Amino acid sequence: MKFLIVDDEPQARKLLQTYMQELSQFQLVKLCANALEAYEALHVSQVDLLFLDVKMPIVSGTDFLRSLKSPPLVILTTAYPQYALEGFELNVVDYLLKPIALPRLLQALDKAQHWHQAVGPLPPAPAINHIFIKVDSKRVKILLSAIQLVEGLQNYVKIHLTDKVLVAGYSMKAMEELLPADQFLRVHRSFIVPTDSIIAVNGNLIETPYHNVPIGVSYREQVNQLTKIP
Structure with a gap:
């Protein structure tokens, strides 16, 4: 599965990247510091899974997710538990609280893989113009x-x-x-x-x-x- 990490905090991006690089069945497409970078990446590359921070400047993670017509599978990441209900209303795979613990991440990834196998691989992203x-x-x-x-x-x-x-x-x-x-x-x-x-x-x-x-x-x-x- 190909994935993006979208988070405005460099340390949070680095921690998640460190965890994920040990898992050979997952391939990092890009580290994104905001929703704009993620938007561009989604239109250039095929992405199966999105790690999406909730609280980001300019555009929040949930607002960004609402703007996508055909989003990939999404795992929300945040330090704020009060956004959990909103996240699940958006049909996300899972909701991880920071700092993210490895066992909890693996549980979320197991869910994502089951969802991915159920719906099959996403079609290639349309060419960006x-x-x-x-x-x-x-x-x-x-x-x-x-x-x-x-x-x-x-x-x-x-x-x-x-x-x-x-x-x-x-x-x-x-x-x-x-x-x-x-x-x-x-x-x-x-x-x-x-x-x-x-x-x-x-x-x-x-x-x-x-x-x-x-x-x-x-x-x-x-x-x-x-x-x-x-």
């Missing part, structure tokens, strides 16, 4: 098909679109994680390109209709794998 980027005080929707190039400049990025350029306070690593790996490739410490825009590899350059960009030494193997000739 957009992301939201924070620009100044707004969250701006960007169609992935409109992205021509992502350019890194110190502590921010320039996102080159078909009709404009957006500047946002993201690192290149953050952008690399946000963009679907099957649609975008980082080819240099300062450049990410859409894979379907690559026309040719010419020595140390990637040729695209928008702009030619250099290939970084540490990214050469990734480019070679994508463009290898059978």
Whole structure:
């Protein structure tokens, strides 16, 4: 079973990750610090199980769960027992109180596996076609098909679109994680390109209709794998 851990507390995420990495039948997809990160992960990857904290900033775990049309199996995690009834009204698998004890976690996982076997594996998640980027005080929707190039400049990025350029306070690593790996490739410490825009590899350059960009030494193997000739 593939799972997400969604919790705004780093120590809580780490503890649960430590427990779960000893269980070979479970595969971690991503550690998420908030509902927005979880939303993006659910639209990029197949997820069978969601460990979801209840009290998080901006969007609570229960509000996030209500927003999902077809949620995966959910185990709620929280330090507050008063949310248990609300959780079970949302048809969650189980409700774990922090700090989570390993025997209690194993009990919840046993329930989750039984539910998973009863309903079968979830269908693959639909391909994501957009992301939201924070620009100044707004969250701006960007169609992935409109992205021509992502350019890194110190502590921010320039996102080159078909009709404009957006500047946002993201690192290149953050952008690399946000963009679907099957649609975008980082080819240099300062450049990410859409894979379907690559026309040719010419020595140390990637040729695209928008702009030619250099290939970084540490990214050469990734480019070679994508463009290898059978």
